[in-house]
Amino acid sequence: MIRTVIVEDNDPLRQWLAVLIVGTDGLENLGAFSSAEAALPRLGSLRPDVLLLDRHLPGMSGVQLARRVKERFPATQILMLTVEDGPEEIFEALEAGASGYLVKRQSPTAILAAIQEVHRGGAPMSSQVARLVVEHFHARGRRKAVADDLTARERDTLEFLAKGYRTKEIARELGVTADTIHTHLRHIYEKLHVRSRGEAIARYLGG
Amino acid sequence: MIRTVIVEDNDPLRQWLAVLIVGTDGLENLGAFSSAEAALPRLGSLRPDVLLLDRHLPGMSGVQLARRVKERFPATQILMLTVEDGPEEIFEALEAGASGYLVKRQSPTAILAAIQEVHRGGAPMSSQVARLVVEHFHARGRRKAVADDLTARERDTLEFLAKGYRTKEIARELGVTADTIHTHLRHIYEKLHVRSRGEAIARYLGG
């Protein structure tokens, strides 16, 4: 039996979700709240397996609630519901601890399947969301590609640079003198068109 | 009509995929190669819509091929096929430009559906892959959470720091003197338990 809690400020939608859940075998609804503030103090005793969460809530947002819930009850799986959103909102929700991300206007079967999938340890997301996630990785790849015309030693140096190592520490790791690393660094800056460590790290790790 | 090309070194599997595709309405197979080296010179004239790519290939790997293909023909959608892989392999493939990532032992219908979905602009991935991707974001979120007990001004400073700005530039952006930023930085280092810019940026952006 999967134990769920709903937090959604839209009354008809919240009730529709509750009806959907109680009418399905294997699913159980422990509570339905219209705000994060109302839900938060009850979650400790309810301990749901899956939390259905609206991203847009009056007062504390669904994202903030997700963060808090994940801090205290990491085992709770969070399924984020939302209207149309951009990349920023989606990544913020995923970073806050959401394991699934669905746009609201989905078929009942899709929503129920998502609840079960997230409880199984899956990560249900609508195809627009999956696409954005994939593009996020593509962008990362393109950023790292700027390091393509670095020499082997320069790539080694950049690798340690991106871990926050100082010149001396990189020198020790690579078994050369600090002067050599100094030279590598200058070449890296030239090729990456930057003028400082911080800029190089930011360019490599992406911001 | 979706035009596909297969690159897979396992002979039976390659032929099975080809048969699967030619026997399906709306799908067309332009070629099936057993190595990246064999496929690469032909892709320019074949121009497939979707490229089915094995991750493990003798010689040039599927990941390297994906990188090259995406460089020259960004419109080609890449669907990566693989046996069981870890997070590193998966992220590397996604960064190389793959839009979908499937474990090989999938039902024929799942593979065909994935080809169509990736062509529609979706991002089909098996649930294990989706889970790893989601956990990647969770880890990012936990890293950024270390910045939680920073003050508002310190967060502002960290934001610019992570863009590679130097002290003076941050000062200009925030409309204060460099001395003030200097103070903020010292507090940031203290709270993040680091002793340099590079370490702070690496901790914040994660690596």
Place this chain on the structure above:
DNA sequence: AAGCGCATCCCCCGGACGGGTGAGTCAGGG
């Protein structure tokens, strides 16, 4: 009113860093 956290600014010091120049070795290609 007193205390506290925050933000702002200031001074000082030693070491780290960015940038310029030069130079030796060694492998590979013309």
Place this chain on the structure above:
DNA sequence: CCCTGACTCACCCGTCCGGGGGATGCGCTT
């Protein structure tokens, strides 16, 4: 065989940075 590119090391110089003080004012809590 010489030339080139990669890697290595060295020295110099001016600036930036990390870390240590201290100071003021503001708003909030007690």
